Amino acid sequence: LFSIDGFRWNFSELADTPAMDRMAAEGMTAEYLQPVFPTLTFPNHYSIATGSLPRRHGLVGNSFPDTERLHWYDYKDRSTVQDGGWYQLEPLWVTAEKQGLVTAAYYFVGTEADIRGIHPTHWRAFDPEASDSERIGQVLTWLAEPAETRPHLITVYSEDVDEHSHWYGPDSPENSAAIQRVDQRLGQLRNGISALPHADDVYLIVLSDHGQATYDVSKPVFVLDQVVDLSGIRAIEGGTYVWLYFDPQEKGRIAAVRDQINLRWSNGRALTPEEAPAAWAVVDRDRFPDLIVQADAGCAVLSRPEMAHKITRGDHGWAPEMPQMRGIFLAVGPRIPRGKTLPAARVTDVYPLISAILGLQAPHPIDGDPARLASALLPVR
Numbered sequence: 001l002f003s004i005d006g007f008r009w010n011f012s013e014l015a016d017t018p019a020m021d022r023m024a025a026e027g028m029t030a031e032y033l034q035p036v037f038p039t040l041t042f043p044n045h046y047s048i049a050t051g052s053l054p055r056r057h058g059l060v061g062n063s064f065p066d067t068e069r070l071h072w073y074d075y076k077d078r079s080t081v082q083d084g085g086w087y088q089l090e091p092l093w094v095t096a097e098k099q100g101l102v103t104a105a106y107y108f109v110g111t112e113a114d115i116r117g118i119h120p121t122h123w124r125a126f127d128p129e130a131s132d133s134e135r136i137g138q139v140l141t142w143l144a145e146p147a148e149t150r151p152h153l154i155t156v157y158s159e160d161v162d163e164h165s166h167w168y169g170p171d172s173p174e175n176s177a178a179i180q181r182v183d184q185r186l187g188q189l190r191n192g193i194s195a196l197p198h199a200d201d202v203y204l205i206v207l208s209d210h211g212q213a214t215y216d217v218s219k220p221v222f223v224l225d226q227v228v229d230l231s232g233i234r235a236i237e238g239g240t241y242v243w244l245y246f247d248p249q250e251k252g253r254i255a256a257v258r259d260q261i262n263l264r265w266s267n268g269r270a271l272t273p274e275e276a277p278a279a280w281a282v283v284d285r286d287r288f289p290d291l292i293v294q295a296d297a298g299c300a301v302l303s304r305p306e307m308a309h310k311i312t313r314g315d316h317g318w319a320p321e322m323p324q325m326r327g328i329f330l331a332v333g334p335r336i337p338r339g340k341t342l343p344a345a346r347v348t349d350v351y352p353l354i355s356a357i358l359g360l361q362a363p364h365p366i367d368g369d370p371a372r373l374a375s376a377l378l379p380v381r
C-alpha cells in the first residue's frame with residue numbers, strides 16, 4: 001500500500017508519469033478517490049486504515065483534544081502520535097497481526113503507535129530525512145524475505161509531492177519535478193517486484209489521501225480576531241479553515257460568535273457541528289470543535305494576522321466536495337482486472353478491498369462500501 005500524500009487526481013497531467021500510466025494500463029484505477037472531511041493527512045490516512053469515518057476512528061484532524069479537552073493530540077508531537085490510546089478503531093495491520101499475518105510499515109499514520117497492544121512486526125518512527133528511494137528499497141527487502149517471515153501487508157508513504165505543492169504551488173515546475181520523482185520511485189518498486197520469484201502473487205495499491213489547490217489571491221483573507229473576541233477560545237487552523245474550541249465558561253458565546261462571523265464574511269461560513277453538511281459526518285461531541293470556520297473553495301481564513309504563515313502556495317483542507325481535493329487510486333495484482341477504470345471511490349472503500357485480498361474480517365462496523373472496489377476483484381484462482 002503506497003500512499004503519495006497530496007497527489008491530486010489529475011497531477012499525472014502535469015508531468016510525465018510512465019510508471020503510473022503503465023500501472024493504469026495493467027491494472028485497475030478509479031476515476032478519483034474522494035477524501036473524508038476534513039481533507040487533511042491524518043484523518044484520511046486513518047480512514048483508509050480502518051474503513052471508517054473520523055467520527056468513528058477518532059482522528060478528526062491533525063490536532064485535536066480528547067473528550068475532556070484536557071490533553072491534545074498533535075501530528076508533530078511524537079508522544080501523542082505514538083500513544084495508541086488516541087486511536088479509537090483497530091487498523092488493518094493490527095487486524096492482520098491478530099489473524100496471524102506479518103505486517104510492515106515504512107510510515108503510515110498510526111503505525112508508530114501501540115494500538116490494542118500491537119505494532120506492525122516491522123515499523124519506523126517517521127524521519128523526513130529518509131529518502132523515498134531508501135523507503136522503497138526497504139519494502140523490496142521485506143518482499144524478498146522467505147515465505148515464513150515475509151510480510152503479508154506493507155505500507156509505505158511519500159510526502160514529496162505534498163511538500164512541493166505546498167511550498168511552490170500545484171502548477172509549479174518544482175511540483176512537476178516531485179511528481180516525476182515519485183513516479184520514478186513507483187517504477188523502482190514495480191521493477192523490484194517483477195524481479196521476485198513470487199512476483200505474480202504481489203498486489204500493489206497506490207493512492208493519495210487528498211489533493212491540492214491554490215488560493216484565489218483576488219479574495220481577501222478573512223481574519224477572525226478583527227470581527228470577534230477570541231479570548232477563552234483555542235483556534236486550530238490551516239489557512240483553509242479554523243476550528244474553534246471554546247473554554248467551558250465561554251460556550252454560551254458559540255452562537256453569537258458564529259453569527260458575527262457569518263454577518264461579516266462572504267467567502268466562507270462558520271458552522272456548529274449540527275449545521276455541518278451531512279456528508280461531512282461531523283458529530284457534536286468528543287473531539288470535533290464547537291465551531292467550524294470553513295473557507296469557500298480557494299479562499300483563506302486565519303484566527304489572527306500573525307498566523308499568515310499557515311497560507312502556503314498550495315493547500316488542502318477545503319471541503320471534500322471541492323474537485324481539487326480528490327486523490328488517486330490505482331491497483332495491480334493477481335485478482336485485479338486489467339485496464340479497468342471504475343467510477344469514483346472513497347478513501348473508506350480501500351479497506352474492504354484489502355480485507356478481501358488478505359481474507360481479513362473487520363472487527364468493527366465500517367463506512368466503506370465493498371461494491372465500489374472489492375467487488376471488482378476477479379475470482380480466486
